[in-house]
Amino acid sequence: MGQLKGRIIYKGKVEGEALVTSMPISFYGGVDPNTGTVIEKGHELEGVSIKDKILVFPQGKGSTVGSYTLYRMKRNNTAPIGMINKETETIVAVGAIISEIPFIDKIDVSKIKTGNRILIENNNIDIF
Numbered sequence: 780m781g782q783l784k785g786r787i788i789y790k791g792k793v794e795g796e797a798l799v800t801s802m803p804i805s806f807y808g809g810v811d812p813n814t815g816t817v818i819e820k821g822h823e824l825e826g827v828s829i830k831d832k833i834l835v836f837p838q839g840k841g842s843t844v845g846s847y848t849l850y851r852m853k854r855n856n857t858a859p860i861g862m863i864n865k866e867t868e869t870i871v872a873v874g875a876i877i878s879e880i881p882f883i884d885k886i887d888v889s890k891i892k893t894g895n896r897i898l899i900e901n902n903n904i905d906i907f
């Protein structure tokens with residue numbers, strides 16, 4: 780379908796199914812670290828699991844504890860396998876780095892749809 784180039788936040792290679800939201804995500808209080816399910820009331824992904832998905836969202840939000848929540852999710856095997864942002868911020872960037880989750884930003888996330896097969900390889904994203 781296409782290839783996009785972005786900025787590497789955490790280098791890696793992973794392939795999986797995209798889960799896309801147009802809304803920012805708070806990992807602390809917005810996602811259950813034991814299940815990987817979005818629990819933020821009114822979020823368009825409320826009730827949906829991000830576990831084993833390539834999570835595509837504009838940016839993170841909320842408390843710096845979100846970095847450690849993402850790390851806890853990785854340890855619990857409930858984390859996304861990769862992440863893509865339009866413009867990341869420190870909370871999600873630190874969470875991805877300490878959790879060793881391949882992560883890219885500076886991407887036009889509107890070009891990716893839920894269900895697309897995605898390959899993240901360093902700063903390249905292939906959409907199938």
